[in-house]
């Protein structure tokens with residue numbers, strides 16, 4: 001049915017959009033047409049008939065999808081539709097088009113082509129996507145990189161802030177597997193910290209939090225418990241973004257009096273260039289942890305980082321890092337909508353990275369958050 005409609009002639013495009021305008025309650029036919037015309041230069045550059053057919057079919061679905069999204073936007077603006085029912089349509093259609101996008105990615109012979117398709121998808125969809133404050137932040141990356149402390153704070157707050165179609169996109173974003181997993185990761189890390197401080201190795205403990213962002217898990221930890229029996233809890237907070245560190249110091253200013261903070265504005269890549277210099281700064285940590293970083297780091301560098309962080313753990317101490325499980329998670333919405341990608345690994349692949357990182361003298365265990373089953377924590381205890 002769809003393939004019969006797929007001819008590149010302009011009349012066919014008009015006919016396709018006209019039919020949808022009649023069948024869809026909320027639809028922007030001119031946007032649909034505009035979207036369809038946009039794909040032509042890309043189609044002309046595709047070498048195989050196989051790939052051209054797949055991209056064409058997918059793009060008609062995209063035009064349908066975006067036609068409805070822009071139609072919903074107009075209906076919300078005109079008060080012909082309310083945000084909650086609109087949200088249901090937006091979510092189910094978004095899930096469906098992302099599923100089609102995944103199928104396309106798996107089926108294309110030319111892997112570079114998918115990047116161009118995603119880019120065009122964003123270009124056509126972003127005028128409506130930008131009406132969501134959250135999508136706008138994730139897409140425009142105001143700190144110059146994906147996954148800054150600000151967007152993670154938004155995910156933790158879990159509050160819709162936009163109106164109209166923006167409300168629908170905020171809601172879809174906050175309910176995405178990614179956001180649910182990030183919230184659950186933070187909660188699990190808070191619990192791990194509480195367990196660690198509840199059974200401390202001595203009266204003074206040293207904890208290094210790498211890529212600390214907003215330190216929400218620490219803030220929540222001390223809001224719930226104070227660990228008065230400990231003489232001193234020394235946190236070293238590292239992030240490459242000074243704004244994240246400044247934000248953290250502000251939110252942690254009400255911590256108990258036995259807690260000390262040291263902030264260091266470093267990129268972890270500096271540790272790989274000059275490990276000896278940085279080792280002296282950190283040596284002898286009881287606990288080193290990093291959540292929300294490993295998925296952004298390519299294999300060899302992650303191995304080197306694991307080796308460096310393990311080297312600053314004292315014997316008997318632990319290195320803990322969190323990772324998303326590619327078996328349970330496909331980052332479709334961040335990727336297609338916001339050009340926000342991760343290094344995808346499953347648990348075994350990540351364990352294998354640790355094993356080939358060159359570290360010696362450890363016990364390795366894995367724990368999972370059970371809220372989404374997406375995040376696992378690798379726990380490496382130094383034995384010697």
Ligand SMILES: C[S@@+](CC[C@H](N)C(=O)[O-])C[C@H]1O[C@@H](n2cnc3c(N)ncnc32)[C@H](O)[C@@H]1O
Nearest residue numbers: 147149211212213239240241266267268291292
């Ligand atoms: C996804 S956030 C996670 C923040 C925090 N750990 C949390 O879970 O809420 C990633 C953090 O890593 C920091 N970051 C990214 N690349 C980094 C690098 N190369 N060195 C140090 N920090 C980095 C970012 O600034 C950001 O605060």
